C-alpha cells in the first residue's frame with residue numbers, strides 16, 4: 001500500500017519482523033518519517049533521536065539512553081510524588097461523581113515529563129501547558145537551557161537533578177567509542193545545543209501522551225475485571241503501606257501489576273504506527289513459510305500489531321481475553337520474540353520503556369490506594385486514530401476507599 005509518499009508493506013509475519021528489527025537492523029535502522037517532517041536525517045542541525053538515522057542516530061541514541069538508566073529513572077521519584085498529589089487533589093473534587101479521567105492523567109504525565117526533562121515548573125493542568133513547554137525551548141535568550149547554562153554550581157546543588165541535567169552531563173561525558181567504526185569522527189561526540197533542545201522535546205512528545213494512554217487503558221481493563229483489581233490490591237497491601245512508600249524499588253516488586261500493564265499493552269497497542277521501518281538499501285527477507293521476498297530500497301515495513309497481538313495461533317484460543325498470566329515467565333518463554341511489540345524491538349526499541357512502565361505502575365498504585373474506578377452510563381469506549389491510539393474520553397465514577 002501507499003502511505004503518503006511511502007510504499008509500505010503491512011505484515012503479520014513474525015519471521016519477517018525478526019529480520020527487520022534484529023537480523024537486518026542495519027538495512028532497516030531508518031524510520032518511516034511523515035513527509036511533513038522533511039529534514040536531513042543524518043546532517044540536519046535540528047535533530048533528535050526519534051528522527052535521526054545513521055551515525056547521527058547512533059550518537060544521539062547513546063546520549064539519550066545514558067540519561068534514562070535505572071538510577072536516573074529512580075531520580076524522578078520526588079517529581080512523580082508531587083504530580084500524584086496534584087492528581088489526587090483534582091480527583092477529590094469529583095468523589096462519588098463522574099469524571100473524564102483521560103485529561104487529568106494527561107496533565108499528570110505532562111507534569112512529570114516536562115518538570116523532569118525540561119526543568120519547567122508549570123502549574124498542574126494549565127490548558128496551554130504543552131504549547132508553553134514547547135515555547136520554553138525556543139531559541140531566545142531567556143529559555144530554560146540558557147538559565148541552566150548561567151547557573152552557578154551552588155545554585156545547581158540546591159535544586160533537584162533532573163533529566164535535563166543528565167542530558168547536559170551526557171554532553172560532557174566521553175562516549176564509549178570502543179567500536180570506533182561505529183562513529184563518524186566528523187560528527188561531534190557531545191550534544192550540540194540544538195540537539196539538546198531536540199532531545200528534551202523528544203522526551204515530552206514521546207513520553208507524555210503515550211504513558212497517559214497506557215494508564216487510562218489499564219483503568220479501563222481493571223473496571224472490566226474487578227477480580228483482577230482485587231489481586232492487585234492485595235499485592236499493593238503486601239508491599240506498600242502508605243503513598244509515601246511508593247518508589248522505584250518497591251513498585252518493582254509488584255509483579256502481578258506489571259503483568260496487568262503488559263497485558264493491557266497487548267490488547268490496546270497505542271504507538272504502533274511509529275514502529276514502521278524504511279529499507280535504506282534493497283534486500284531479500286526470509287518469510288515464515290520458508291519463501292523469501294525482495295524489498296526495494298525505500299520500501300517501509302509496518303507490523304500489523306493489532307492483528308498480531310490477537311492472533312490465536314500466537315496467543316492461544318483465548319487470545320481476545322484479558323489474562324495477565326500470559327506474561328508469567330513460564331508462559332512467555334516459547335513465544336516468538338516479535339509477538340509482543342508495544343515498545344518496538346531491537347536496537348531502536350523505545351528507550352523510555354522502563355520509565356513508562358514504572359510511571360504507569362506507580363500511578364496505578366497511587367490511584368487504586370485512594371479510589372475505585374467504575375464504569376457508569378456516561379462511559380464511552382470510542383478510540384481515536386492518530387499517531388497514537390487512545391480514548392477520546394473515559395468517563396468513570398470514582399469512589400473513595402479506605403485503603404485496601
Ligand code: HEM
Nearest residue numbers: 050206207210211214271275343344345348349350352356
Ligand atoms: C507507554 C508509553 C510508551 C510507549 C507505548 C512507547 C512506544 C514506543 C515505540 C513503539 C517506539 C518505536 C520503537 C521501534 O521503532 O522499535 C518508541 C520509540 C521511542 N520512544 Fe517510546 N513509548 C512510550 C514511552 C516513552 C517515554 C516515557 C519516552 C521518554 C522519556 C519515550 C521515548 C522514545 C524515543 C526517544 C523513541 C525513539 C527511539 C529511537 O529512535 O532510537 N517513549 N516508543
